[in-house]
Amino acid sequence: MPAKENLRPGGRSARVQASVHNAVRSLLKTMDRADVTIPLIAAEAGVTPSTIYRRWGELQELLADVAVERLRPDMLPIDTGSARGDLEVWTEQYCEEMSSGIGRDMMRDVLAAQDNANACKCDAFTREQIALIAERAHARGEAFPDIDAVMDGVVAPIIYRILFGDQPSIERVRDLVTNVLAATTIRPPQPASALISG
């Protein structure tokens, strides 16, 4: 039961949540996550441990809660002037963030929690970003694949590799983008050679 956003979000309750979240972020900066305990977080946050236990249940739910906030995109995808450029730049940045130590840890925290609501949120964040790129592409009159096609063709392979093996190379990431754009049904005003290469 991640007591996130229902039931009494006012004053004190919100302050406690913010304080606990800050304590977690602060502790994760200076120490190994294996050494972070609920009593420690409670002391850092200035609350009693039982508050955390009752509200989050276990450490993993709290970590997942904090991680999902950090995974929320804080900026719009960069506008490079073309759909291909937008998607390439966004994808490379996404891959870098997710495959970094911090990104990996946060993903692990989100997936390790009992409750998969946080994982769904992460998926929604990613889809939103891609939808923005798609909207811009359409506004320019460019073709752009379905969001699902991008999720399956670009995001899923990247995440799979990060979780189950090693970080994908930048070349591999570019290939994924190239392939998903090449499979787009409506032909964009781009040279055909750019779509087939790779």
Next chain:
Amino acid sequence: MPAKENLRPGGRSARVQASVHNAVRSLLKTMDRADVTIPLIAAEAGVTPSTIYRRWGELQELLADVAVERLRPDMLPIDTGSARGDLEVWTEQYCEEMSSGIGRDMMRDVLAAQDNANACKCDAFTREQIALIAERAHARGEAFPDIDAVMDGVVAPIIYRILFGDQPSIERVRDLVTNVLAATTIRPPQPASALISG
């Protein structure tokens, strides 16, 4: 430190490991995983808790250890007579297993552990199965995609959806197979034996 396959695999040590693994499997059958604790497992296995603590460190490593064994494929992919049939049948079965409650839990256990060696093993298992299908296809003179193409085009999207959202529909899974086969060019055989050890 998952003390799996090094250092003194003989008699008693092996017996203890087997006993503990059995205890975990047995307990997971009858109770919620949130209620499974190390002292409980120790009692069921007839060992002292400190043995488990020293050997696996924490519950998650032990659960990951057990889960990866259960995720090891126990049969060859079904031979349907064609590459498409083989891949379709295998994929549907894989998707069903992984998206079941048990499959999800095991995947979560594997990914939640500090040590990602178990996750790599799961990846290797999957690649091995696909390599077998590929070998058969080539023996028949059929074209078959790269293992990596199948991982990116079929396995990754399925796993991503299971982890971050909902179970993919059977139609979606068939589409993934169709698309990866449509992109296939003829290529040399890839021996499965070269891809995995243990």
Next chain:
DNA sequence: GCGCTAAAAGCAAATAATTTGCGTTAATGG
């Protein structure tokens, strides 16, 4: 086989984390 060495297990005491009952504070709604 026989003993030597050290890794792994057992035991129990010490420490730390988690749960729980109950009183107190303060957010929400009328």
Next chain:
DNA sequence: CCATTAACGCAAATTATTTGCTTTTAGCGC
């Protein structure tokens, strides 16, 4: 402003984890 009750704090009880030391036994050279 008052009533209601969710959420918090506190402390005692329970349970899990760590740790020092002893015992067992696998692995190995003879």
